[in-house]
Amino acid sequence: MAPARLFFRTDRLVDDQVRGLGLDTEGGLMGLLAGRGDAVSWVRHDRGLVGWGRLLEIEARGAARVDDLRAAWREVVYASWWRDPLVRPGTGPVALGAITFSARSVQRSVLLVPRVLVGLDEEGAWVTTAAPSGQEPASAAEVVAEILARRAGGAGAGTAVGTRPTGGAATGADVTTGARTQTEYLAELRAVQEHMRAGEADKVVIARDVLVTPARHLPTGDLLGRLAHDYPSCWTFSIDGMVGATPELLVRLRQRRLESRVLAGTARRRPGSAAEREAEAARLAAWLEADGKNNREHALARASAIEALEPLCSVVEAPERFVLTLPNVLHLASDISGVVAGDTGALSLVKALHPTAAVGGTPTPAAVALIDELEGMDRGRYAGPVGWVDWHGEGEWCIALRSAELSGPGAGPGAPARVFGGGGIMPDSDPEDELAETRAKMRPVLSALGAD
Ligand SMILES: C=C(O[C@@H]1C=C(C(=O)O)C=C[C@H]1O)C(=O)O
Numbered sequence: 001m002a003p004a005r006l007f008f009r010t011d012r013l014v015d016d017q018v019r020g021l022g023l024d025t026e027g028g029l030m031g032l033l034a035g036r037g038d039a040v041s042w043v044r045h046d047r048g049l050v051g052w053g054r055l056l057e058i059e060a061r062g063a064a065r066v067d068d069l070r071a072a073w074r075e076v077v078y079a080s081w082w083r084d085p086l087v088r089p090g091t092g093p094v095a096l097g098a099i100t101f102s103a104r105s106v107q108r109s110v111l112l113v114p115r116v117l118v119g120l121d122e123e124g125a126w127v128t129t130a131a132p133s134g135q136e137p138a139s140a141a142e143v144v145a146e147i148l149a150r151r152a153g154g155a156g157a158g159t160a161v162g163t164r165p166t167g168g169a170a171t172g173a174d175v176t177t178g179a180r181t182q183t184e185y186l187a188e189l190r191a192v193q194e195h196m197r198a199g200e201a202d203k204v205v206i207a208r209d210v211l212v213t214p215a216r217h218l219p220t221g222d223l224l225g226r227l228a229h230d231y232p233s234c235w236t237f238s239i240d241g242m243v244g245a246t247p248e249l250l251v252r253l254r255q256r257r258l259e260s261r262v263l264a265g266t267a268r269r270r271p272g273s274a275a276e277r278e279a280e281a282a283r284l285a286a287w288l289e290a291d292g293k294n295n296r297e298h299a300l301a302r303a304s305a306i307e308a309l310e311p312l313c314s315v316v317e318a319p320e321r322f323v324l325t326l327p328n329v330l331h332l333a334s335d336i337s338g339v340v341a342g343d344t345g346a347l348s349l350v351k352a353l354h355p356t357a358a359v360g361g362t363p364t365p366a367a368v369a370l371i372d373e374l375e376g377m378d379r380g381r382y383a384g385p386v387g388w389v390d391w392h393g394e395g396e397w398c399i400a401l402r403s404a405e406l407s408g409p410g411a412g413p414g415a416p417a418r419v420f421g422g423g424g425i426m427p428d429s430d431p432e433d434e435l436a437e438t439r440a441k442m443r444p445v446l447s448a449l450g451a452d
Helices: 015-021 065-079 140-152 182-197 220-230 274-290 292-312 346-353 364-374 431-448
Strands: 006-012 040-044 047-060 081-083 094-098 109-121 124-132 174-177 203-213 235-239 242-246 249-254 257-268 313-317 322-325 329-340 385-390 395-399 403-405 417-425
Touching (some): 040 109, 065 346, 203 292, 203 431, 220 235, 220 431, 235 385, 235 395
Antiparallel strands (some): 313 329
């Protein structure tokens, strides 16, 4: 099939337009998605990309899915035209993608080109519009007018997350068991530990899901607004029904420089007053830095990322690990950076890195085989790569953690959201602790859905 020929147009937004849209205010970029069901987002610290309207979907399945998406996107770029006076990361032709964790998933992996993509960085704001060739993409002025008209009309149209047809009660969401009950999950963790003690693997990351139906109509854009507000240092993403606020950067490629943030090793925080929580975070950080199991778990994930990157980078630097503090958990974290050799693009790096030991285990083939055998569910795009790629193969990809699938295969209108959480299991892990850790990791999405 001939690749799609698209015409992209990027325009800078002038100061009046930035103010008119509220992009100079806190939460302004995400605010553009309020009330929207067809929201696409990639936002961190109030900066990033938000969009709507699906102009093009490229889908792939199976073991070659990352290569297939990369090749198809390259063909689209070659066949397309664009006008981009800014030439900054995220301007010009951009596709956003969500890729399954496993080659065996029934879910699709996808790259999407939205009709409208609004970007904001430290230097300013822009809008990129796309249209099939032969048609003129909308101008920035037209997009701004469309947004303002929609706001003035109080539009909140669009599909909602798991809306109950009756509207339901305003208090609390419905949470039901996913693939495993909590008791079954504990048994599964013990079974995994048996395999590890038999020498089959050093670390295996096991996850579970719960099904959540919000009590009230909740457009995807509003869910994203809550996540971005509560977890500003995470990447709040929404691509093809996969939503979440993840702290884990798989790879950023910008002007040939690569950055990655490996997280493994976790301490859970408890609710409390601000002062109590601050004191608790300091205590937990000291505990995490000294804890043997968490440090061994982190060392495995860090080493596997460095090993995967070394053949692709001329320099790999990895300063000592540190503690990353988030509102729900603390993690041991390692930042890795390098200079990428040759014309290796972000999607090739994604392929080389995935699945990291932070979401698969060590050694990878044995860990993935145990996940397939014991986990009892299809992860879909959870724990898979999620992010964006531009016209010359640079971009930013995270791991789709702290996330939910709003539109799984066969899910009709009103289907519940599938919320995921997992953790690295070591031979000496305490299963009850690991179960509690998955609850803490689900908390961001659960509370955004009104289930906490
Ligand atoms: C698997 C998840 O998180 C991963 C596992 C971690 C751990 O086991 O300590 C920490 C961060 C993530 O790399 C998840 O959030 O579902």
